[in-house]
Amino acid sequence: MIAIYCSSIHGSAEGLCEECITLRAYALRRLEQCPFGEDKPTCGFCSVHCYKNDMRLKIKEVMRMAGPRMLFRHPLDAITHFYREHRRNRNFASRTKAD
Numbered sequence: 001m002i003a004i005y006c007s008s009i010h011g012s013a014e015g016l017c018e019e020c021i022t023l024r025a026y027a028l029r030r031l032e033q034c035p036f037g038e039d040k041p042t043c044g045f046c047s048v049h050c051y052k053n054d055m056r057l058k059i060k061e062v063m064r065m066a067g068p069r070m071l072f073r074h075p076l077d078a079i080t081h082f083y084r085e086h087r088r089n090r091n092f093a094s095r096t097k098a099d
Helices: 002-010 018-032 053-073 075-098
Strands: none
Touching (some): 002 053, 053 075
16 A cells, blocks of 8 residues: 555655655554554554554555555455455454453
8 A cells, every 4th residue: 555655646656765665664563563463453443553643644644545546456455455354353343342
């Protein structure tokens, strides 16, 4: 999603710009440190907020812009991603209600 955002907004034809490289590195670092590991829900369903406020806003901006474009650029990947996230969130919500 960051690559789609960068090429559309910043006009990067080859690779990511410096701002997007920093954002991507930050996101990967935060995901590595997530206490939920592989069972991590999407941010909207998560009880722990991994990102600082300014970075959370930037990630939201990237997802809001790149999400719909994923359907056109990588339709199979986008549908698979949305299905997995829906299933993961549903499983996460049912586990937290049981606790």
